[in-house]
Amino acid sequence: MIRCPVELLKKIFNLMLLASLFLVINLEAGQWQIPDSITTMPGGSKLPYREKDGVKEFHLIAEPVKKEMGPGFFVDAWGYNGSTPGPVIEATEGDTVRIFVTNKLPEPTTIHWHGIKVPSGMDGVTGLSQKPIMPGETYKYEFTLDQWGTYMYHPHYDEMTQIALGMAGFFVIHPKSFRGSQPDRDFLIMLGEWAIPPGSSKPIPSEMVNFNYFTFNSTVWPTTPSLSIKTGEKVRIRFGNLSMNSHPIHVHGTVFRETSNGVERFNFDAQFEDVTVNVPVGSVREIEFTMDQAGDWAIHCHKSHHIMNGMGHQTYSLIDLKLDSAEMDKARKLIPGFMLMGSKGMGEMFSHEMHSMPRPKNFMHYGTPGPFGTIEMSGMFTVMKVRDNPEDDKGGWYQNPPGTVASPASKEEIEGLLEE
Amino acid sequence: MIRCPVELLKKIFNLMLLASLFLVINLEAGQWQIPDSITTMPGGSKLPYREKDGVKEFHLIAEPVKKEMGPGFFVDAWGYNGSTPGPVIEATEGDTVRIFVTNKLPEPTTIHWHGIKVPSGMDGVTGLSQKPIMPGETYKYEFTLDQWGTYMYHPHYDEMTQIALGMAGFFVIHPKSFRGSQPDRDFLIMLGEWAIPPGSSKPIPSEMVNFNYFTFNSTVWPTTPSLSIKTGEKVRIRFGNLSMNSHPIHVHGTVFRETSNGVERFNFDAQFEDVTVNVPVGSVREIEFTMDQAGDWAIHCHKSHHIMNGMGHQTYSLIDLKLDSAEMDKARKLIPGFMLMGSKGMGEMFSHEMHSMPRPKNFMHYGTPGPFGTIEMSGMFTVMKVRDNPEDDKGGWYQNPPGTVASPASKEEIEGLLEE
Amino acid sequence: MIRCPVELLKKIFNLMLLASLFLVINLEAGQWQIPDSITTMPGGSKLPYREKDGVKEFHLIAEPVKKEMGPGFFVDAWGYNGSTPGPVIEATEGDTVRIFVTNKLPEPTTIHWHGIKVPSGMDGVTGLSQKPIMPGETYKYEFTLDQWGTYMYHPHYDEMTQIALGMAGFFVIHPKSFRGSQPDRDFLIMLGEWAIPPGSSKPIPSEMVNFNYFTFNSTVWPTTPSLSIKTGEKVRIRFGNLSMNSHPIHVHGTVFRETSNGVERFNFDAQFEDVTVNVPVGSVREIEFTMDQAGDWAIHCHKSHHIMNGMGHQTYSLIDLKLDSAEMDKARKLIPGFMLMGSKGMGEMFSHEMHSMPRPKNFMHYGTPGPFGTIEMSGMFTVMKVRDNPEDDKGGWYQNPPGTVASPASKEEIEGLLEE
Ligand SMILES: [Cu+2]
Ligand SMILES: [Cu+2]
Ligand SMILES: [Cu+2]
Ligand SMILES: [Cu+2]
Ligand SMILES: [Cu+2]
Ligand SMILES: [Cu+2]
Ligand SMILES: [Cu+2]
Ligand SMILES: [Cu+2]
Ligand SMILES: [Cu+2]
Structure with a gap:
């Protein structure tokens, strides 16, 4: 159930297989390729592109998605190209992009390129910037990227329903030339909230406050893959939030620097160190840290109900x-x-x-077997598996050095303890 | 229904007419005048003042207000001088102000000058700083302003009820001498949340989480005026929030700098660029940007339920x-x-x-006619109409240059598209 | 009902008495002592420690606590060593600490040292870092502190229940050597939210949004002590938040600087001045200010429902x-x-x-007698009693200089006032 690096590798291989399949299918019309970067969305994928007349072409397909949110727990979501969140769009500062959007939903849709400067008519606001894309239609967006950072895409038609059902994705624009040292790992995590009645697979889009499923990239732990990291590696995590609430993400085992809001890399003096990063709605927050301690380190939303599933109220x-x-x-x-x-x-x-x-x-059971009994958390929770030699680890649990695990005190030790 | 610049000018004219009326009425007791500055509260007004012995005198009247929150949708609110939010109080650093407060509400009230340093007895906390102002009474507050920035005023008696019903206003203190370049436009927007049962005109003040109307200056789009801006103009928007939730305001068409929290102008290095500004409760946030692209640009809260009205839960x-x-x-x-x-x-x-x-x-219908069909948003939503020549525009919709509007792809273009 | 400095002194004396009692009881096993610093948690206590082989030993006892949350209002909470929040753990950068945790709860527990870098096996996450501490067991945690700041401790087993019932505490690590000027007062305030049905004493841990009691250090005003401050003193307040919501704390009578998030002392240029500090979940915020004006100054959460108790929705x-x-x-x-x-x-x-x-x-009545009638606030509310000579004051209310209290305007003054 728990994804190990081997499984991750398999997944990557499958993805490459899929990509090469596209190569065959689309040989005549230009070669579809997967963007090449260390940036990854754990549990997710990247949107292939093809070059045409100096323009990068992408194809987003808005459609219903059967999503395995937790082990054996399937949700009738909406997304793009078979997944929620939609696949990551990656491009480079200076690129001109042409994005085709096909609507396979039962209602109209549009796409807003959240944070990206585009002509007024490419901004995606239904009625204001463009007509709605009707079911069956394919629209074309085209603009040049003269900025870089972490942006998002989402519908701007009936957004209450469409975003609540899972329609959201990252749009990463890499800088033309990198400044400073780059991270070794670069993870994308989209935060999500869902209201799914017990026994049902249909999220309620009109729910505004009483959510019962809280997700990283539309999955809950342990379906959300753990993050495999080598000791000493420099890690960046970029969080995006299009839900209804702020999510304060707490990182165990390290102190991080909050380096960016996706739009601007903060001046070093304004890069606060912290152990919890609050990600407001409609916003991106990037954190960076070097894991100098091997271990199994939790990373989760600190709202205690957000690491549980299926609660009634x-x-x-x-x-x-x-x-x-x-x-x-x-x-x-x-x-x-x-x-x-x-x-x-x-x-x-x-x-x-x-x-x-x-x-x-x-209804999702939870309680996952861990190295010390049941891990009773789920929801917005995953584990960073930090290892000195990840290749030796085979995705198992951390082997603690002797004497470094909290354990029962001896009779001698508890002698004379403070009494209440 | 949608306010065009012409209507805005009419409004300003009416306001000036009203002001000149006051001049006549109050000739003997000092001349009431409207503060002269580029600062404006869209859809709102400014509180007149008169000079007396070197002191600026203001008169706030706390009273019930019939507010047209949306087209044809009237709400039994409470406010000041016939409006919610109350009229903007404007003064200058160094001024001594004397503010008379008349209570025409059915219950006591007081006023707290949120963020402004005053003597303990002028701080407005009922029971602690002063006696409640009983219905019918007029109280006098007096203090000297030795700070500048964007502050707020609101009751500190039964604040749950009185703020929920609309009693809140801006208190802008201009610096004695401006430093640096000033904006060309300076908008004030007070964020609000209301719980109004379907079919009723009475907000429920005891509601804590399930709000159904979300407002800019106590109105929803399209009653909220659009903001008319000339390309290249430097714009400042100051947001105030006395509601129960943070509101992350997303701005289309530009990247802004977050320049202030109303109390301090941030050091330039700490002025983050962003595309969404999260405004916490009890707080002010100021953003500045130069609109370099003509267009119709949405500006709205990014909590998707906050751009809808009258939702049941x-x-x-x-x-x-x-x-x-x-x-x-x-x-x-x-x-x-x-x-x-x-x-x-x-x-x-x-x-x-x-x-x-x-x-x-x-019950408020929504869905407003736009240039490309129905604009289905309302609530905390408005449009910045950015034009190269606003005077030629007459308040209409943006005329997009050919080829810059998202539209159906041609048969040739969709050939060889990525298949799912 | 309202705690005056005299009562505070009594409390401190009692605490010292209690501490000296421990000295007697534990003479053979090392001397238990109360950490010596100006840091205090109003209404709370500090955890005694003893030195053993160069290690500071502490003993936390997780147990049910009958908490007087408001006057005569008793709540069946859970906490540590008889109190909620748990007693403050204080140590110094470089210290090795050994913390015994005895579980006297009816269910398992563990402790996570929120923000503190510890070996993976000491991190407290049930199932992942360690086995659960079963009822009756005493576990031992040991680690060396190579950081300083304001941290927290809380369970990482069934945290939804255990934190909701009051299990949380501060872990203050003083720097080895202080840099810059130190505050004269250093207050710790833990923010809390509770859902307690009318007539019941049992908080509902599964409640996620509809809370009805909001607390500073698990008490509401006027059970929460007021803060006695001398004019000109430099004050620091450190807020911790392990609840489900951000709490924007508004301070009357001063403009403060936001100096730290507990983990890093902000660079001076990034220390914003403000009048409301928003404390996100899972986070610490520190503010500093010099009270230069005597008075009775409110300090409270600005979400208006959070300064009320027992509201129905x-x-x-x-x-x-x-x-x-x-x-x-x-x-x-x-x-x-x-x-x-x-x-x-x-x-x-x-x-x-x-x-x-x-x-x-x-059911908690509220409405407390104040100097000007009833103070109708409770919940997350207290008063800073700032006096030129606190010793003369005896805990009473502020004596305002003549002419500095808001009061009815005279007939002459209201002549010619702005009419509506
Ligand atoms: Cu967006
Ligand atoms: Cu969360
Ligand atoms: Cu944790
Ligand atoms: Cu206020
Ligand atoms: Cu909002
Ligand atoms: Cu938008
Ligand atoms: Cu924690
Ligand atoms: Cu609060
Ligand atoms: Cu207040």
């Missing part, structure tokens, strides 16, 4: 109810969306007896 | 329900606040058949 | 209902959680007739 306080008691049964019948919350806290939810209780269909 | 997912079907009828009966959401997304809501469906009274 | 708009009318009675019966909201706004809630109405048990 009409749940009564059951802290003092006895599990399997008559009150519990009664509660289960009375409370809509009653979530089998344990009587002593949520931890019990992961116990065997809880797991054997009836649950709604297409 | 108990709406089921109707993506797969067929419009006008029996299920739809059933849903309409069963679901309180059912919002006629289309079966294929919200877009359908703007179709003719949807418009002919029964709606609650005093 | 199904409350109808009663602005036009007549109090004690038949509609009111009907409303009271029909509306769950109906909050006795006044017919003219919330202010009426504080009137005598309202106070005599039936209320649920264990």
Whole structure:
């Protein structure tokens, strides 16, 4: 279930196979190729392009997507070219790009190139900049990139529905010439929020505040791949947020520098060090750090409900109810969306007896086996697997040096401890 | 419905007429005049003042206000001097101001001068700094301004109710001497959130999370005037936020600099460039930019629900329900606040058949005619009309140069496109 | 009810008494002592430590806590060593610390040292870094501090429940040598949100958006002590936030500098002046200012609902209902959680007739007597009592110089005022 580097390599290989397939299909019309850079979207892909008369051509297809958001948990999302988030568009400062957009959705759409300076008529706002792209139509956008940074693309027609269903992607513009030292790893993570009723596979686009699934690149842990990093490598993560809330992403095991908002690389004096980066809506935040300590390091949203899935919000306080008691049964019948919350806290939810209780269909279990028992987090959560020699590791868990794991204190050690 | 520059000029003229009226009325007691500056609150007004013994006197009247929030949509708000937000108070660093506050509300009130250093007894906190101003009473505040920037005023009695109903205003203190180049346009926008039940005109002040109207200066688009700007002009927008949530304001067509929080003009190195400015609660954010591209450029909150009106939040997912079907009828009966959401997304809501469906009274329609069909946004949304010659434009839509509008691709162009 | 400096001194004395008690109890095993610094958590305490083989030993006990959140309002919280937030851990850059954690909760727990660089196995993430600490067990954490700043500790097992119930604390690491001038006062304030049904003492940990109690160090005003400050003193306040929302803290009576995020002291040029500091989730924000004006100065969250307690959110708009009318009675019966909201706004809630109405048990009244009548705020609110001679003040209210309190205007003054 957990993606190891080997699986990642397989994935990359498959992608290359797919790309070469395009080469064959489209031989006459120009060669489709995958942009070549270290920039990657974990769990996602890049949009192929072809050169034509000095212009980079791309083809986005807006369409419904069956997305495996968590293990065995499939969601009826909308996206681009079979995926949500849409594939990463990569180009270089100075490029002229021509982007064809085919609408295979049941309603109109358009695309706004969030943060990119384009002519007024290429700006994608339905009714204001252009006509809606009707189902079945293919529109053409064309503009020259005279800026660089991390931008996004998303619909500007019925955006409430279309963004809520997964339509969003990164648009990375590399600078013509890199200044300063470059990172060894460059990850893209799009933050997402979803309201999916228990047992359903259909997100509710009209929901504004009560979300129950929180995603990195439209997946929850452990479907979200872990990030494989070699000790000493310089890492950049670029977060994009088109959801309804700020997400404060906390990074374990290091202190990072907040280096950019995607639009401008901050002056060094204004690059704050921090351990949590708050990513506001409609914004990008980039962080950079060097992992100098091997280990399994969590990275997650710090809103505690955002590292859980499928929570109901009409749940009564059951802290003092006895599990399997008559009150519990009664509660289960009375409370809509009653979530089998344990009587002593949520931890019990992961116990065997809880797991054997009836649950709604297409409801995501969670609790993933880890090196020290169950990892009870999901949602906006993943693990950076930092290793001195990642190639030796085979994607397994970190082997802690002796004496460096929190463990029960000995009888001697607890002697004379502070009493309450 | 859409305010053009001509209408704006009319408005300014009316305001001047009103001001001259005051001059006549108050001739004996000092001349009331409108502060003279390029600073304007689109859709709003400025508070007149008179000089008396070297002091600038102002008069704020706290009172209920019937506010046209959207076209034909009237709200029972509270505000100052007949408007919400209250009129802008403008003064200059070094001024001594005397502000009379008359309470014409059905409950007590006070005013806090948010961010301005005043004596403890002038700070406006009911019970702590002063007695409440009872209905019918007129209180006097007096202090000297030894700072400059963008500040706010609002009640500090029952603030939950009074701010939620619209009681808030800007207090702009100009510096004694301007440093550096000044903007050509200087707009003030107060962000607001309202919970108004369908069919009602009364905002619910106790609502904390489920708002359904989101406003710039207490209006939604298209009642909110568009901003007329000449290409090459330097524009400043100052946003104030006294609502319950951060609002990330996204600006199309330019990259801006975030220059100030109202209290301090940021050191140039700390003036980040960005395309979305997140305005936290209780805060001001100022952005500056030069519009170098003519066009119709949207400016709006990027929380997608905040550019819609009157949404219910108990709406089921109707993506797969067929419009006008029996299920739809059933849903309409069963679901309180059912919002006629289309079966294929919200877009359908703007179709003719949807418009002919029964709606609650005093419910705001939206969908405004634009140059390319319906503009389906409202709420915290407006348009910057940037023109090379605004005077020739007469407030109409932008005339795009040939070949610069996204449009259907030709048969030849789509040949050999990437297939899914 | 309101804590005066005398009471604070008493508290400190009691704490010292308690500390000396520990000295007696633990004489054989090393002397437990309270860290010696000006850093204080108003309403809270510090964790004692003992030196052993050059290591600083601490003992945290995770356990249920009966917390007096407001006057007579007791909450069944969880915390450490009898308190929520847990006692402040203080150490110095370069220290090796050994922290014993005893679990007296009814479910497992662990501790994550938020922001502190530790070996992977000491990072506290259940299942990933270590096994859960089962009820009754005592675990040992050990690491060396090679950084300084304001950090936090909290569970990383069932964090949704455990943090929501109050398990959080500060971990302050002082620099080996202080650079620059130090503040005279150094306050720690942990921000909290709670969902406690009317009449209940049990917070609902599954609540994600509809909180009704908002706390500084797990108390609401006036249980939260006021801050006693001498005019001219340099004050630092460090805010920590492990709740579900950003809290924009507004400070009256001064303009502060935002100097740090706990991890890095900002370069002076990047230390913005402001009057409201937005504290994101999972984050620390430090502000510094010199109070140059004596007075009673409010400091509070600027989300207006966060300075109220016990609000229901199904409350109808009663602005036009007549109090004690038949509609009111009907409303009271029909509306769950109906909050006795006044017919003219919330202010009426504080009137005598309202106070005599039936209320649920264990429901917090509010409205505190102040120098000018009732202070109607509570929640995330307290007062900085800034005095030229605090020792003369005895904790009373500020004595305003004549003519500096907002008061009714005279007949002559209101002559010729602007009419509406
Ligand atoms: Cu956007
Ligand atoms: Cu989050
Ligand atoms: Cu963590
Ligand atoms: Cu304020
Ligand atoms: Cu907004
Ligand atoms: Cu937009
Ligand atoms: Cu944390
Ligand atoms: Cu708050
Ligand atoms: Cu205040």
